[in-house]
Amino acid sequence: MDNLLNLIFPPKCLFCNRIGDIFCDYCLAECLLLNPQYCVVCDRKATDGYTHTDCKRELLPSQCVSVYLYSGKIRDCIKFSKYGPKQFSAMKKLSTEATAIAYEWDFINLEGYTCVPIPISIRKEAYRGFNQAELIAKTLSWKFGLRYEISILNRVKDTRSQFSLSRKERFQNLNASFTCLEEKVRGRKFLLVDDVCTTGATFLEAAKTLYLAGALDVKCFSLSKKVL
Numbered sequence: 001m002d003n004l005l006n007l008i009f010p011p012k013c014l015f016c017n018r019i020g021d022i023f024c025d026y027c028l029a030e031c032l033l034l035n036p037q038y039c040v041v042c043d044r045k046a047t048d049g050y051t052h053t054d055c056k057r058e059l060l061p062s063q064c065v066s067v068y069l070y071s072g073k074i075r076d077c078i079k080f081s082k083y084g085p086k087q088f089s090a091m092k093k094l095s096t097e098a099t100a101i102a103y104e105w106d107f108i109n110l111e112g113y114t115c116v117p118i119p120i121s122i123r124k125e126a127y128r129g130f131n132q133a134e135l136i137a138k139t140l141s142w143k144f145g146l147r148y149e150i151s152i153l154n155r156v157k158d159t160r161s162q163f164s165l166s167r168k169e170r171f172q173n174l175n176a177s178f179t180c181l182e183e184k185v186r187g188r189k190f191l192l193v194d195d196v197c198t199t200g201a202t203f204l205e206a207a208k209t210l211y212l213a214g215a216l217d218v219k220c221f222s223l224s225k226k227v228l
């Protein structure tokens with residue numbers, strides 16, 4: 001059905017208006033790949049995204065890989081101010097392209113890992129209506145032949161106002177952003193997936209939650225990385 005519609009009304013690139021694809025190959029080719037990769041713990045350059053030996057401690061991800069530099073059209077695609085079917089299609093195309101690139105990188109070994117999207121925040125969901133991390137994680141799991149499970153991590157709904165909490169409670173409130181069920185996690189390996197990695201704080205927090213529930217190993221994958 002999609003193909004037929006595309007034949008009758010060929011899509012126009014959202015970025016350059018060329019007829020043919022919603023995010024055209026010319027525009028995709030302009031997007032900068034992240035090279036080298038970064039250590040998710042200290043946010044400094046690291047070979048193949050492996051956590052530096054000096055940064056390694058308990059409860060930390062072992063590797064973090066991002067495909068694109070968060071800039072230009074990548075940033076625009078992730079940050080569209082309004083989200084409709086066209087923007088969704090552009091994001092889908094970008095996810096497919098990014099995972100195809102990652103598939104060619106020989107330093108990514110994900111055998112036995114389960115893809116888990118980072119749950120969307122309430123603020124983002126209200127604004128966008130869908131979780132981009134889910135779309136990326138689904139695309140990635142398909143390309144790499146991995147399991148995909150959406151119900152592993154839950155975001156703690158922060159409906160309690162910070163105002164009513166004691167100082168200690170406020171800290172805990174900030175600290176425990178995610179929860180998971182031990183019986184779903186124990187003894188397993190996970191790949192956390194997100195759209196943008198900024199400081200890595202979200203990945204670290206989510207990884208800690210999984211390790212505390214008995215995960216064997218946690219790696220991270222983001223479609224793009226904000227380099228500060």
Ligand SMILES: [Zn+2]
Nearest residue numbers: 013016024027
């Ligand atoms: Zn274009």
Ligand SMILES: [Zn+2]
Nearest residue numbers: 039042052055
């Ligand atoms: Zn480091």
